[in-house]
Amino acid sequence: MTNVRKLRVAIAGAGMVTRHHLIAWSRASGVEVVALYNRNLDKANIRATEFNIPRVYSDIEEMLDRERPDALDIAVAVEAHARFAKMAAERGIHILCQKPMAPTLREAEALVAEIGQRVRFMVHENWRFRPQYRQAGCWMAEGKTGPISEFRFSTRSSGLLTRAESGRPFALERQPFMAKMDRFLILELLIHHLDTARFLVGEMSVVSARISRISPEVIGEDVALIMLKAEGGAIGTVSGNFSAAGAPPLPRDRLELIGDRASILFENDTLSIAGETNETVCFDLDEAYQSSYDHAISHFVECLRTGKPFETDPLDNLKTLKLVDDAYRSANENRRY
Numbered sequence: 001m002t003n004v005r006k007l008r009v010a011i012a013g014a015g016m017v018t019r020h021h022l023i024a025w026s027r028a029s030g031v032e033v034v035a036l037y038n039r040n041l042d043k044a045n046i047r048a049t050e051f052n053i054p055r056v057y058s059d060i061e062e063m064l065d066r067e068r069p070d071a072l073d074i075a076v077a078v079e080a081h082a083r084f085a086k087m088a089a090e091r092g093i094h095i096l097c098q099k100p101m102a103p104t105l106r107e108a109e110a111l112v113a114e115i116g117q118r119v120r121f122m123v124h125e126n127w128r129f130r131p132q133y134r135q136a137g138c139w140m141a142e143g144k145t146g147p148i149s150e151f152r153f154s155t156r157s158s159g160l161l162t163r164a165e166s167g168r169p170f171a172l173e174r175q176p177f178m179a180k181m182d183r184f185l186i187l188e189l190l191i192h193h194l195d196t197a198r199f200l201v202g203e204m205s206v207v208s209a210r211i212s213r214i215s216p217e218v219i220g221e222d223v224a225l226i227m228l229k230a231e232g233g234a235i236g237t238v239s240g241n242f243s244a245a246g247a248p249p250l251p252r253d254r255l256e257l258i259g260d261r262a263s264i265l266f267e268n269d270t271l272s273i274a275g276e277t278n279e280t281v282c283f284d285l286d287e288a289y290q291s292s293y294d295h296a297i298s299h300f301v302e303c304l305r306t307g308k309p310f311e312t313d314p315l316d317n318l319k320t321l322k323l324v325d326d327a328y329r330s331a332n333e334n335r336r337y
Contacts, residue, residue, distance in 0.1 A: 006032040007301060010067055010093075012060060012084055013075035014038035014047040016175060017098070020290060021075055021124075022051045024297040031301060035067045060084060064091055071096060071304065073297075075124075077177060078103055082111045085121070094120040096300050099191055101317060103183070105325040112314040122300050122310040123317040127192035128199040129295040131288050132271045135281055136257065136264050137200055144277040145259030148201055151236030152256045153193045156247040160215035160222055169217050170249040171242065184220025185240050186211070186327050189251060193238045194327075195312075195320040197228065200257065203319065204230040206326035210334060214243035226327045 009031055011018060025033050035055040038044035044056040057063035064072065064087060071094040074084045082102045088095050095115075101123055102108040115121055127133070139145060159171030172179050181188060186209075198204060207229050211221035222242040229235050240251070255266040262275025272280040296312075303310050310316075 004030055004305070006030050007071060007304065008032055008034050008067070008069045009071045009073060010034060010063055010069040011036045011053070011073045011075065012038075012063075012080075014040070014043040015075065018047060018075045019050075020293040021073055021297070022047070022053075023290060024293040025073070026051065027294055028298050028301050030305075034069055035063050037063045061087060064088065064093060069093055071300075073124075074098060082107060085111060085115060089115045089118050089121075092119060094304060096122050096124050096297070099123055099125045099195075099317070100187060100321060100324070101314060103187075105318070105321045108314075108318060108321050112318060115314075120304055120310070121314050122303070123312045123314060124296055124300075125192070125195050125312040125317060125320065126292040126296040128196045128312070129299070130196075130292040131295075132266050132281075132283050133196050133200065133255075134295075135271055136255070136266065139262075139264060139273050139277070139279075140200065140257070140259075144262050144273060145257060145264060145275075146261035147232065148230075148234045148257050148259050150256075150258040151197065151201055151230075151234055153197055153236070153238045153253070154255075155189065155193060155240045155251045155253045156244040157240075157242045157249060157251040158244055158247045159249050159251070160217055160243040161245060162217075169215070172217060179218050181218070181220045183328060184218055185222050185224045185242055186226070186324055187220075189242070190224055190226065190238055190240050190327075191320060191324050193240070193253070194226070194323045195317070197236070197238055198320060198323075201230045201234050201236070202232050204228045204234075204236075204323070206323055206330055207235075209327040209330040211328075211331040214241075218242075221331075224327070224331070226323075228323075 036048050036053045037057045037060045041058045048056045072088040074097040160169045207227040209226045212223045215222050225239040257264040262273050262277045264273050
């Protein structure tokens with residue numbers, strides 16, 4: 001049997017989320033992470049030491065030119081996504097880019113047009129790869145629910161409420177960049193739910209949206225409600241609140257899918273289907289969280305090797321970004337705060 005050369009990967013970023021990326025890369029078959037970039041070399045060295053990455057750089061172009069990796073995993077601030085993706089494409093390096101591709105739909109469309117087919121390009125939109133949503137999708141594909149007529153997808157977190165022990169909100173201790181986002185909850189969090197709703201229910205459009213702000217710690221919205229209509233006829237909502245008293249610090253999802261044969265509910269750690277079919281599956285939420293990274297990255301590797309299309313390629317992801325853009329447009333036509 002012919003040995004397959006290892007896929008050489010470089011990582012851009014050393015923030016909180018890159019730990020989950022690197023765990024996933026360490027579990028992927030036939031992959032070698034050869035280098036890591038971060039503006040702050042101290043942070044880069046800490047992450048590289050943790051995962052035995054041989055070289056670190058504070059200059060992204062120097063890393064790409066010296067290492068010539070097969071793929072670049074972009075996990076830096078969204079403002080740098082397009083610039084780094086273009087650098088990779090210019091060098092023939094395949095791209096895995098954290099969501100969103102760019103701060104706005106227009107910028108993302110321009111990026112997709114510029115890169116074209118020069119390299120393979122996947123958006124790391126991992127929420128739809130969470131095992132609870134894959135299982136829900138399997139039940140639906142098997143016809144157990146029948147057509148979906150209504151859906152409700154929500155997430156709640158107390159992450160922006162000030163903690164007595166530290167005097168700071170948990171969410172901003174964990175991801176301080178969120179405080180400065182003028183488009184916050186929809187672009188940073190509900191983008192995942194909109195994408196997963198598309199994955200489960202099909203293409204949809206925004207009917208209306210409302211946003212508001214509770215926390216004085218952020219400049220963008222921390223509460224949002226988006227009304228949607230699917231092409232198949234289902235109506236539903238995607239909503240979120242990052243300042244919800246009594247909710248856990250990390251966002252907790254709740255999903256309802258109402259079908260004509262059976263309905264699906266995901267709440268806390270339990271996914272159930274009830275109606276003509278009755279079944280319950282429980283998940284370890286920490287494992288499910290990491291699993292979404294594992295599955296997204298293994299999908300990227302498999303598609304690079306086989307030539308299969310990415311499930312979350314840029315053209316697909318533009319549809320999710322359009323929902324984000326349309327939600328903000330609708331919300332801003334009404335009183336914002």
